[in-house]
Amino acid sequence: MNPIRRNRLIWIAALVAAAGIAAAMITYAIQRNITYLFTPSEVLRGETGAHARFRLGGMVSANSFQRAQGSLEAHFRVTDGDAEMPVVYTGILPDLFREKQAVIATGRMEGNHFVAEQVLAKHDETYMPKEVADKMGMAHKKHDVEIQAAAPVAETR
């Protein structure tokens, strides 16, 4: 093998090795850092499985929001139309958090409560996060409920 070829071979081997290591590390890092989205009925059916930490998506049930005076501990229920899940969150809720609006809460189950560490609300009057809309759309189809079409709305960035 002439030196140029050998040199090239070394380079290629190094590149393949580097790419392999990078791919392995990236896969590992992604696997550790993904959080799945579940609706309350999926949680109640036990579909969360091994995912202790997940995102709970749905609507805030009407008249479910409670907060003790002078305290940051908030209680509300999240519904997907089929089932409800009580949620506890301590902290400041996003500006757009409201009853009968879509939320995504990240956290884990403790007993029969979902304890949220982060709550995201949708950013517009008519918009629902697409992934939540997809899941609730399935629930609605099952129950033959009319879904309100999402109008094109403003974008923030």
Place this chain on the structure above:
Amino acid sequence: MLPELGQIALILALLVAALQAILPLIGAQRGIPAWMAIARPAAFAQFALVALAFGVLTYGFVSQDFSIKYVAINSNSLLPMVYRYTAVWGSHEGSLLLWALILSIWTAAVARFSQRLPAEVIARVLGVMGAVAFGFLAFLIFTSNPFERLLPAVAEGRDLNPLLQDPGMIIHPPMLYLGYVGFSVPFAFAIAALLDGRIDARWLRWTRPWTNVAWAFLTLGIALGSWWAYYELGWGGWWFWDPVENASFMPWLAGAALLHSQAVTEKRGSFRGWTLLLAIATFSLSLLGTFLVRSGVLTSVHAFASDPARGLFILVFLGIVIGGSLVLYALRAPSDDSGAPFNVASRETLLLANNLLLSTACAMVLLGTLYPLLADALDLGKISVGPPYFALMFMVLMAPLILLLPFGPVTRWQREQVSKPLAMLLPWGVLALLVGVAAYFLTPQSSWKVLAGVLAAVWIVVGTLRFVWTRFAQAGRQFTAEMLGMTLAHFGIAIFLVGALLTEGLSQQREVAVAQGQSVELGRYAFRFDGAERYQGPNYVGDRGTVTVFHDDAPVTVLHPEKRAYTSGGQVMTEAAIDPGFSRDLYVAMGEPLGGNSWALRVHVKPFVRWIWGGALLMMLGGLVTATDRRFARTETRRVAAGEAMETTA
């Protein structure tokens, strides 16, 4: 009547773009001077037409013409005048129009400042830019028409999203787009070079300032977005690894790699194919970024428009641009890519490492951003990739980059004794380590981030200064604008690192319920809540809190965070109050009223957070200064070692 004029201007612009794409490209291929000559006037005409359309839409907003659907959705009679101008790009249709306008500005600028380029080159470059403009204008006209009428007209508009009623939002999108679209110039050059089959060092030298300017604007745009998120979203965060942010960060990373590889190709003739490929990748990522944000396929903490009808068009457009360029590259990439030979120990190798690390980081961000989409398409569940993934991977990839950074400028091209740059920089490395360790023990939290941030920043600054000193110490060696730009940009990285890592390592934050008169302690600061009162704004009702801040019992400042309820849509907005400082920001945001006279309050002390944006501004300045280098203005054929025109397979 006016909106129809805008509509007609857009359609004419589409036709002109088609003309600008087809005739000069064919003319250049067949050698027909008259067809090539169409490129320039077409570029100016396109600019005039798109500017007219943009002006008409702006006039629609200013004069509150609610018979235009887009105006009715995105403004309101109560909207203050300045936001009526910026509402033009507040939503999907208008921001695409802004994109098209900026593309036409860049095209016109290329047409204006390319007098000394060969006719075929300029015909091809403008032709490719015309093709891109055609795609965008078609997308605008057929799927996202900003001039669509709303008949009968409504009496009142729905109002601009309150998040966008903010000074930071006035300039963020234009700067970002100037960056995105600016990368169309190196892209068009790359395609032109592939079509021509010759990659000439002169043309490359001509595109380098454009790349630098585009990258500088993108840097500014991203920094403005980060700054806006910091004060407007009320969370005190400056970067969320959110899909929308990632969309703008990917072209930035690819662009940074492109800057460096262009320098190698121009000076040494090496990495030719790679530079072309990077130019294609950078602009493709800009397009991908624009469309990812615009199509609403990604879930983000920020909201999007979502309209599946646009998805197909976007997919086809991206497919043509990316697929077409890659096929062209595969067919006509330069076969002799070697350029001047270089040793393993050389500046070329260091810049190669720079490029590999930056493009790997870019691929990593791309993967993390698109992974949820892939998983969804493959029915693996609805997932999201968390910030820890990005933070970890980014740290792993950037650490070697920062370690190698000061070596680049002090290492010679072609071949270098490994011991020389090592001996030159070793003492300064030790100094950086000492300062880093000192910072670690001097700060109360003793976070490893402080050590890493200070170590990296001092290492970059003294390492770069060592290079500057070498240049000045040896008489007769000039210090060019390009070197000054590089020095500034590298200092910018150092400043940014101090800001980013010290903020992450030393920030303190509390969320508490406070009654009037109560205080929140945070380190040596105390925030006393002095109550909130209601007032009437132009298009909202606000609650204005008063918070007095003390440092070791001495009053520092009085802050007024606000909560606003916008009358038109009922949206509630948090306006954080910030006391900015060189070494720390004090940040207060109001949550909800908790009954009685108590409120939820979020308070932060964020050390060195300003340095994040300061560093970004320095990087931007570096890019702009580099672009002014006199060498780039020279177009006579001064052939560098192996920089001669190279024939390619074709």
